[in-house]
Amino acid sequence: MAERPDTPKTAASRYGLLFVISLYCIMPFVWLLTAAFDPGAGLFLEVPAKVDLSNFFRVFQEEDGLLWLMNSLIVCGGATLLVLVLSGFGGYALSRTHAWWKRPFLYAIILVRVIPPTALIVPLYKVMLTCNLAIAGVVRSVVPPDYVRSVMRFVGFIDGYLGLILLLATMHLPLALWIMKTFFDSVSREYEEAAIMDGATFGQRLRRVLLPLAMPGLAASGLFAFIAAWGDFLFPLTFISSPELKMLPLGIYSAFLRDSQIDYGLLAAIAVIYTAPAIIAFALARRFLVQTFGGGLKG
Amino acid sequence: MSVSFTRREAWRNRFLILPSVLLLAAFVVYPAGFAVYTSLTNEALSGPAAMNPRFVGFANYAKLLTDQNFWRSLAITFWFVLFSAIIGQLVLGLLSAMLLNRRFALRPLVNAIILMPNAVPEVVAALMWASMLAAGEYGTLNNIVAWFGVDPQRWLTSFPLTMIIIVNIWRGIGFAMILMTSGLSSISDELYEAARMDGANTSQIFRRITLPLLVPTIFLYLLVSTVSTIAIFGLVFALTRGGPAGSTELVGIYIYNQSFNSYQLGYGSAVAVVVLVFSLLVGMLYVRALKVDV
Amino acid sequence: MSSITLTNIRKRFGALEVIKGVDISIADGEFAVFVGPSGCGKSTLLRMIAGLESISDGEFRLDGELMNDVSPDKRGLAMVFQSYALYPHMTVAENIGFSLDLKGVDKAEIKRRVGAVADKLQLGKLLDRKPQALSGGQRQRVAIGRAIIKEPKVILFDEPLSNLDAALRVQMRAELQELHRTTKSTIIYVTHDQVEAMTLADRIVVLSEGQVKQADHPIALYKQPDNLFVGQFIGSPKMNVFQARVEAVDDTSARIVTADGWTVALDSVKGLSAGETVQLGIRPEDLSLAEPSNADITVQAILSERLGMETYVSFQTKGEPAIARIAGDHRIGTGEQVPLKINRNACHLFDSTGRAIRRS
Structure with missing residues (x-):
């Protein structure tokens, strides 16, 4: 709206309403931040008697905080990396092709985005189980029995990194493909043609011309994939059960469900550790949010 | 390029998209088809059917029609979507967008504050609200309402559905605000100036200029938020696990509980198929609304 | 010597024929302009010469050598694109030297040749800038620099002035004439603007609906149009x-x-x-x-x-x-x-x- 000075009454209601909305949005954070730095924190919001980092130390000393963090980073990092590669190549192909399958494929990836993951969870479990058995068969035939378990931890589909990485990457691939397709649509073909005239092979065009040009698009699709994978709760909940593969969201969830006295300071500290990367990624992704809306659904 | 080059390029494109197609086929398309198949069997993780699932035709669907719990979860989902996404997030998002449509010193800060809930992982959001809504006189919300002379409440026990709606509104204001801001910024200032020249007052400008021009943005937002709100699982599951007594059992949680707590895979799949079909219908509307040009 | 002969060139996209048997010969050192209304096939024809589009039928010879199936970079041509297609992530120097770098020419040699080209185009002070930091005319010059550093037999221009404002267009026309005079290279230039065609060309090829309507010196076209189309296309206001x-x-x-x-x-x-x-x-x-x-x-x-x-x-x-x-x-x-x-x-x-x- 055109900037017209507020009358005192309008100004009061404007800032008053904004204050109330902001309060609503920020209140829940107050407890989390207070509790994380309060060694004696409880479920209720209170002024801490003492403020220190002991909760954070305990996450890494008494609990397997480091393990959970590493597992989350491996799985989400792996999924993000996979999404970047697949969506980079796939988006390029989708943008440049005029083949008959282009339109049906684009429609399909929008429809895939609207399917609630919970609706797929049962058949997915069976697919993952089948894959896991197949992989286990292969692993057993090539690896000495003592090592099967530790190898399966990496390549297994149930209770293994590989399966979860593939699954999370697939779930967030449609949005990334869409972003990259739209992005490459805006990259003039003339850049590539100029490179062809300059004598660049496909490999050189990819590395020297397309990749640098695609960086903003890849940043957007990578950030969205990371945010979505990082925040996902359903898939780790369903497909991870062994403690050595536990990820941050499950660490929080199980610490919260503990029957004995819940250690809220510890819980809040884990939550802060888990939330920080998400907030940073979100802040970085913010400027892509609106452009992406056309094809993507909120994650 | 030469003819062979063009053909080579076509093959290269197919090759580049192939890995994505394979993954989507394996983890989305096939499971979706398999859900339909499973829903026609009496497959279960325990009991006699676990050993030897049988084809039961539409028996699961017939059972659905008479299952009170299923209807209850649909009703809960309906109210949840209606009040949190369609009304709460949209109204507060639009309101925030309009209030922030003016430069002032704290604007970036307020903007960030409103967006923050959107950035928080579901489980953390649930944890924060568990504290907010904690029962007893020291609960944060109880402290707040005490100023207005209201007695302490057991929020998640007495008003479970209302509470998860409030939590979900909290989480989605930012997203709605971003979209509404972009919708508002696409309305030319000259239109407002023209309307003022024609003698329209603030509320007339809102009703006659702003709202009609925002309709496409709002429509798109509603489609998006409907499907994504139906899909909500972690936020509510971590807070209430569908309880107490199924009063917050959204259809996604119902599917999960049926399949992994009651071990009725066939029946759970039938519910999943119903959700799947509904989501796809909304998705098709979405595709049409976007007028996807490729 | 770099002369071009196109013999009965045709281009089909599926059932649609967009170039319908074109015969053109362009002599060494000639500034040839393809002109015609939009959709007449002039850009397609240029891209076929460049090697960016396949030739469905007919022969394209460069100095008598058949070029139909030679890959674009082996034809010895350079092209200045409509959008200039300057790589935004490279500096001016990197843009100009890119083709040499791909060929594996050593760094010092690239630097020397880029410097020489930059001097010629008055780009010396801009070598470390990125394309975004250049004006329209400067971008145009970089695009030309990228073309001439390859010492091509023929330089192809695809509507290179269409993104510039009117005043700059006049100035760039003069610079292009100067470039042609000093390099004496063969140039094929595509435009829809008949004023550009008239002022630049040694020879104008008027195209319409995939066919050559007339090819001659600009003044001959003006004075003796072969047909009503050329008569009305050349000259403003039209005949x-x-x-x-x-x-x-x-x-x-x-x-x-x-x-x-x-x-x-x-x-x-x-x-x-x-x-x-x-x-x-x-x-x-x-x-x-x-x-x-x-x-x-x-x-x-x-x-x-x-x-x-x-x-x-x-x-x-x-x-x-x-x-x-x-x-x-x-x-x-x-x-x-x-x-x-x-x-x-x-x-x-x-x-x-x-x-x-x-x-x-």
Whole structure:
């Protein structure tokens, strides 16, 4: 709206309403931040008697905080990396092709985005189980029995990194493909043609011309994939059960469900550790949010 | 390029998209088809059917029609979507967008504050609200309402559905605000100036200029938020696990509980198929609304 | 030596034929301009020469060597694109030196050659800038630098001035002429702007609907168009055309009567017979203001546009409205009767199919 000075009454209601909305949005954070730095924190919001980092130390000393963090980073990092590669190549192909399958494929990836993951969870479990058995068969035939378990931890589909990485990457691939397709649509073909005239092979065009040009698009699709994978709760909940593969969201969830006295300071500290990367990624992704809306659904 | 080059390029494109197609086929398309198949069997993780699932035709669907719990979860989902996404997030998002449509010193800060809930992982959001809504006189919300002379409440026990709606509104204001801001910024200032020249007052400008021009943005937002709100699982599951007594059992949680707590895979799949079909219908509307040009 | 011959070149996209048998030869050092309305196939033809589009049929020879299936980078051509396609992530120097870098030329040599090209194009101070930090004209020069560093046999230009504003376009036209004069390289240049074509070309190839309508020196095209299309395409405002009939002929002249009843006697006309239908083409500049007493025709003005140094007068005819381009400033009101004189020597005659009837 055109900037017209507020009358005192309008100004009061404007800032008053904004204050109330902001309060609503920020209140829940107050407890989390207070509790994380309060060694004696409880479920209720209170002024801490003492403020220190002991909760954070305990996450890494008494609990397997480091393990959970590493597992989350491996799985989400792996999924993000996979999404970047697949969506980079796939988006390029989708943008440049005029083949008959282009339109049906684009429609399909929008429809895939609207399917609630919970609706797929049962058949997915069976697919993952089948894959896991197949992989286990292969692993057993090539690896000495003592090592099967530790190898399966990496390549297994149930209770293994590989399966979860593939699954999370697939779930967030449609949005990334869409972003990259739209992005490459805006990259003039003339850049590539100029490179062809300059004598660049496909490999050189990819590395020297397309990749640098695609960086903003890849940043957007990578950030969205990371945010979505990082925040996902359903898939780790369903497909991870062994403690050595536990990820941050499950660490929080199980610490919260503990029957004995819940250690809220510890819980809040884990939550802060888990939330920080998400907030940073979100802040970085913010400027892509609106452009992406056309094809993507909120994650 | 030469003819062979063009053909080579076509093959290269197919090759580049192939890995994505394979993954989507394996983890989305096939499971979706398999859900339909499973829903026609009496497959279960325990009991006699676990050993030897049988084809039961539409028996699961017939059972659905008479299952009170299923209807209850649909009703809960309906109210949840209606009040949190369609009304709460949209109204507060639009309101925030309009209030922030003016430069002032704290604007970036307020903007960030409103967006923050959107950035928080579901489980953390649930944890924060568990504290907010904690029962007893020291609960944060109880402290707040005490100023207005209201007695302490057991929020998640007495008003479970209302509470998860409030939590979900909290989480989605930012997203709605971003979209509404972009919708508002696409309305030319000259239109407002023209309307003022024609003698329209603030509320007339809102009703006659702003709202009609925002309709496409709002429509798109509603489609998006409907499907994504139906899909909500972690936020509510971590807070209430569908309880107490199924009063917050959204259809996604119902599917999960049926399949992994009651071990009725066939029946759970039938519910999943119903959700799947509904989501796809909304998705098709979405595709049409976007007028996807490729 | 780098001459180009296109023989019966065709391009099909599926069932659609967009280039329908084109024959062109361009001599070494010539500045050839492909011009035509949008959709005439001029860009496609250029891209076929570049190797960015396949040639469906016919032969493209460069210095007598068949090029149809040679890959773009092996043809020894360089191209300046419409958007310039300067790589945004590379500096000016990197952009210009990219093709040498791909070939594996060593760094010092690249630096030396980039420097030489930059000097020639006055880009010396801009070498470390990114393309975003350049003005339109500077970008244009970088694109040209990227082309000439390859020392190509032929430089191809695809509507290179269409993104520039009018003033800059005039300046860049002059720079392109200078470039052609100093490098003496063969240039093929595509544009839809006939003014650009007229000012730059040694030879204009007028294309329409995938066919060559005429290829000749610009002034020859202006003075002796082969057909009505070329007559109307070259020149602005475009040539007026009047439907007419041959009333009488003798050995060397003919009397033509237009649909409006104007009688024009043309000499040096051969091969016409009385009663034949013809089309009379008169360029707006060949109509001038006359005293009422010695006017050839008197017309009714619809609109006059005063430009200061000249005045365009649109007037009603039985067919489409016509325009006279009159020297000097005149105040002519709508509906006013305007006496005009026709420059008979510059009148063009076309038969009913639009083919020119030559006057000797």
